[in-house]
Amino acid sequence: MGLGMVVQAVGLFAATNVDGLLVLSLFFARGASRRGAVARTVIGQYLGFAAILSVSLLAASGSGVLPGPVRPLLGLIPLALGLRAAWQVVRRRRRAGAETSDTGVHRGPGAFEVAGVTLANGGDNVSAYVPVLAAAGTGGRMAYAAVFLVLVAVLCAVGRLLAVRPVVARTVSRWGHVLLPLVLVTVGLSLLARVGLPS
Template structure:
């Protein structure tokens, strides 16, 4: 395995996914008191990133599942999930949040995490495609293996941050506000930067 390509893959992943750490920490914190929630977050992160990789690899070979003009509209996914989370937080606060509701919510589901990961990775696809196209099949395989390994590292880091006493206390107190805000901000940023709806 070419160590040069491995180093480039590590750097590329870190630069294009730094914002995911914040979102992952919020997701882990949201489900911290619920059994199996961490597993669902990790599964969702892998599903979302695998979808990003699949689209980028296909595009590097010339196939386009998503036209470039459609990418900015991926911002609607985190925007909708953020609004849903805000509505849930408001409703729980208004109703006093019963234990039965807490059990039912149980943190984010894998498809929610995957949707946010994929939508937030629209810009990643744009960066990965030319890199993959010039790396060849062997190089692309190295990138894919390194990226998938680093998804696990990112999940571990997100969970680590979410369980640090100071961070955990802040997230426990403000997480129900921060998660919707971050998701809505990501959604709006994707929409605005991509020029969706003529923004």
């Protein structure tokens, strides 16, 4: 794999995944101090991205995967998770009264929760990846995939780094129970609005 292809792969990955960095940072921050939360978040990020990459590779090799009418439905995943998280906050507030110091899920984010949001938020990345991967040939596709998978680790490291910044940690500690549902619902609605509802 030449240097030019590596640079192209890095640029393509950065352009299509920078919007998910906020959500990833929130997942890391909400799982702070919870045992195994970091590992579950990283595993979930890899699972979600692996699904995006697999669909892209199959489509680039000529297989008809992820038909157009299905893509808008991906927005329902973060929307549903956001509404579920908001409902959990309401339930906990009713149960605990004024006690809101820790309204997050006790175990932190689950791997499949992170994977679902990653898949939904990156579902439109398929449109950007397919033409590039199709033009790269079989060897090039494998090279792109390898670079992308390494960059997922970099993305996770950056997300974790942002999550442990004092200002971010304080904000999430105080408002995370509101921020995460709000961000997830916003992501879901924006995906539905951007792609349009299936006809």
